Amino acid sequence: MSKQVLVVDDEKSIVKGIRFSLEQDDMEVDAAYDGEQGLQMAKDKKYDIILLDLMLPKMDGFEVCQQIREFSNVPIVMLTAKGEDMDKILGLEYGADDYITKPFNILEVKARIKAIMRRSAAEHDEKDKEKQKILEMGDLRMDTEGRRLFIGGREINLTAKEFDVFELLVTNPNKVYSREDLLNIIWGYEYPGAERTIDVHIRRLREKIEENPKEPRYVHTKRGVGYYFQA
Numbered sequence: 001m002s003k004q005v006l007v008v009d010d011e012k013s014i015v016k017g018i019r020f021s022l023e024q025d026d027m028e029v030d031a032a033y034d035g036e037q038g039l040q041m042a043k044d045k046k047y048d049i050i051l052l053d054l055m056l057p058k059m060d061g062f063e064v065c066q067q068i069r070e071f072s073n074v075p076i077v078m079l080t081a082k083g084e085d086m087d088k089i090l091g092l093e094y095g096a097d098d099y100i101t102k103p104f105n106i107l108e109v110k111a112r113i114k115a116i117m118r119r120s121a122a123e124h125d126e127k128d129k130e131k132q133k134i135l136e137m138g139d140l141r142m143d144t145e146g147r148r149l150f151i152g153g154r155e156i157n158l159t160a161k162e163f164d165v166f167e168l169l170v171t172n173p174n175k176v177y178s179r180e181d182l183l184n185i186i187w188g189y190e191y192p193g194a195e196r197t198i199d200v201h202i203r204r205l206r207e208k209i210e211e212n213p214k215e216p217r218y219v220h221t222k223r224g225v226g227y228y229f230q231a
Contacts, residue, residue, distance in 0.1 A: 002028045003117065004046065008038030008064065009053040009079060014102075018051065021106045022113070035059025042068050048120075049113055052096070054080035062094045069095035075116045079104075135170055137231035140218070142170055151209060161186060162205045165198075169219060169229035178226035202227055 005022055007015050010033050019029040030045070032038035035056040042050060042064075050068070054061040065076055078099040097116055100109060135142040141150040147163055149156045158166065164186045169177065177185075179198040187197075206213040220228055 002026050003048040005029045005113070006032065006038065006041055006045075006047045006050045008032045008035070008041075008050065008056065008061070010034060010055075010057055011053070014079075017106060018109065021110060025110065033057075035061065035064045039064050039067055042072065042074070047074050048117060049075045049077065051077050051079055051109075051113075054078055065094045065096055075120050077109075077112060077116065137170070137173075140170075140231065142167065144171075149209070156208050158205070158208060162201055162208070165201055166205055166209070166219070166229075169227065173229050173231065176222045176226050176228040181226065198227075 003026075005027050007018050007029060009015050009018075009031075012033065015031045015033070019031065022029050030041060030047075032041050036058040038050075038052065038056070039059065052061045052065060056064070061078055061080070065078070068074065068076065075097045076095065078096045079102060080099060081102040098112055100112060133143065133145040135144060139152045142148075143150075144167055147160075149158055149163065149166070165182060168182070168185060169175075179196075182198050202219060203213070206216050206219055209218055210216045218229055218231065220230055222228060
């Protein structure tokens with residue numbers, strides 16, 4: 001899928017050159033020629049990166065950058081003809097990810113864009129992994145990596161096997177597991193214990209996590225079949 005790029009610059013010759021070069025790399029390029037138009041386009045469409053000139057009509061690049069940051073984390077590269085360090089620092093403080101000083105080499109621009117996109121994609125993947133480690137459903141919060149469980153802000157101390165059973169149920173909501181399934185998955189196929197081992201663990205688990213174990217809110221029984229989680 002083509003990367004979506006927004007170029008905000010009032011110098012049409014620069015926009016034309018950037019567009020031509022990026023389209024050679026199968027990127028789709030939209031253009032805005034003043035700050036207000038650029039801000040509106042950033043609101044209306046999701047972009048993979050924005051190239052934003054500092055000196056713009058109607059609204060300067062700093063203000064555009066600052067307002068975009070109120071609703072989006074899209075990578076922003078500031079384009080500026082000014083070389084003063086203060087302008088560069090200000091650009092980054094307003095939420096820009098990088099800056100390029102004009103006149104620039106288009107190959108450098110393309111290299112920066114690709115590097116920022118790779119970094120942004122890696123950060124996104126890392127955030128997704130972090131989200132997967134923390135499961136939150138209502139007042140239940142489970143840290144699968146730290147193996148800690150909180151309900152209503154209170155930490156519940158589970159044994160290793162109780163945590164394993166509950167984690168399996170929580171990560172597969174509404175899926176019913178038979179006693180044999182749970183024994184095979186949690187204890188392993190070679191475990192010699194009877195299936196009643198599961199009933200004991202479920203009972204202890206409910207005593208710890210349920211306000212009323214006889215009317216469970218989280219771990220439910222499907223008669224004649226097994227157990228399942230429902231928030």
